[in-house]
Amino acid sequence: MLRSSLQLLRSSLPFPNTSSVNSVVANPLALHSRCMHLTSNLFAERRDLRTYRMTMPSKDQTLHGEKSIEIDSVKDKKGMFPDKDTPNRVFDGVLFKELPIFNIKACKNNTIITMSDFKGNVHLTKSCGTCGFKTAKKATNIAAQTTAISISTKALGELGVRTARVRVQGIGPGRMAAIKGLQMGGINIVCITDNTHVSWAPPRARKQRRV
Amino acid sequence: MGIRHAYFMSRTVLVKNNDVEHATRVLNRILGKEEILDQFRRTRYYEKPTQVRRRINYERCKAIYDEDMNRRIQFLMRTNRVEAFPGNM
Numbered sequence: 001m002l003r004s005s006l007q008l009l010r011s012s013l014p015f016p017n018t019s020s021v022n023s024v025v026a027n028p029l030a031l032h033s034r035c036m037h038l039t040s041n042l043f044a045e046r047r048d049l050r051t052y053r054m055t056m057p058s059k060d061q062t063l064h065g066e067k068s069i070e071i072d073s074v075k076d077k078k079g080m081f082p083d084k085d086t087p088n089r090v091f092d093g094v095l096f097k098e099l100p101i102f103n104i105k106a107c108k109n110n111t112i113i114t115m116s117d118f119k120g121n122v123h124l125t126k127s128c129g130t131c132g133f134k135t136a137k138k139a140t141n142i143a144a145q146t147t148a149i150s151i152s153t154k155a156l157g158e159l160g161v162r163t164a165r166v167r168v169q170g171i172g173p174g175r176m177a178a179i180k181g182l183q184m185g186g187i188n189i190v191c192i193t194d195n196t197h198v199s200w201a202p203p204r205a206r207k208q209r210r211v
Numbered sequence: 212m213g214i215r216h217a218y219f220m221s222r223t224v225l226v227k228n229n230d231v232e233h234a235t236r237v238l239n240r241i242l243g244k245e246e247i248l249d250q251f252r253r254t255r256y257y258e259k260p261t262q263v264r265r266r267i268n269y270e271r272c273k274a275i276y277d278e279d280m281n282r283r284i285q286f287l288m289r290t291n292r293v294e295a296f297p298g299n300m
Contacts, residue, residue: 065236066243071296080237082223097219165219171248176235183231192234193223194242198251208256 064176082191091190092163099190100161102151104168104178111144111174113151113182115161123159126151128174144174148181156186163188169195222247 087097098118105112115124128143131150137143155161166182166189168175183189224238242248258266 063239063243063248064232065239066248068236068240070236070240077237080225080227080234082220082225086225087219167218171251179231179235183229188229189226189231191219191223191225192231192238193219194238194247195218195222196242196247196251198247199254200250202254205254205257208259 100164102164102166102182106170106172106175108172110138111147111172111178113147113178115155124151124155139173141173141177144177145181148178149185152182152185152187163190165190166192167195
């Protein structure tokens with residue numbers, strides 16, 4: 001605004017385009033008019049908070065492949081989904097319904113992995129916190145992967161679990177990493193199932209975070 | 212209190228050829244398409260009635276626009292073929 005008013009001043013002078021010496025004398029302001037910023041230009045796009053919030057990507061991370069549109073042929077998908085015979089299929093000498101289960105709970109701040117048998121008795125429990133990661137470091141995919149590797153090696157060594165089913169819950173940062181870590185630890189994963197608790201008529205949730 | 216669905220039957224993907232990543236991608240895509248994850252994110256914090264109204268109105272407008280735009284695209288891309296990519300889901 002300051003700048004434009006200066007320009008106005010300049011253009012309203014009687015002889016704007018006379019010789020250079022004359023113009024300097026006539027309009028001393030012209031020498032000193034330059035771009036003025038009252039605040040740093042670095043955060044120019046942040047000045048308008050509303051547009052800034054609209055342009056920023058949402059904090060909720062989308063899961064890998066969640067929004068993608070892929071064309072899978074029927075042939076690829078064949079045998080990917082369970083049918084009525086699946087519970088009685090044999091994997092590695094054990095019935096599908098009697099395979100041990102790795103439960104992964106991937107929450108916002110932590111990843112907890114438990115190993116249970118098909119009846120639901122828990123044999124092993126590990127979380128990012130017990131694996132030596134503290135505070136914000138728990139909420140990383142590296143922590144989740146390390147936890148998964150350690151629990152799977154323990155399950156392999158102590159309980160002899162080679163083949164297992166995986167049940168994931170929640171959409172934390174450790175969701176994908178934990179599944180990968182189990183595989184890296186030597187577990188043969190038969191199936192992945194999602195057990196995220198979702199309700200369409202939930203009780204009133206806590207109020208929104210104000211950051 | 213969990214959801215009562217058939218465990219290891221619904222929302223389940225079997226892993227083929229040890230390709231865990233592909234299986235997870237398929238699972239995530241299904242969950243995204245069914246709006247299960249959207250609902251999960253929405254219900255983590257209370258959504259005020261004004262916000263609900265705004266969202267519903269936006270969704271309504273978007274659906275109308277999408278329907279019309281899809282019709283236009285279909286009209287422009289019309290061909291004599293029965294199906295462009297036979298054998299796909």
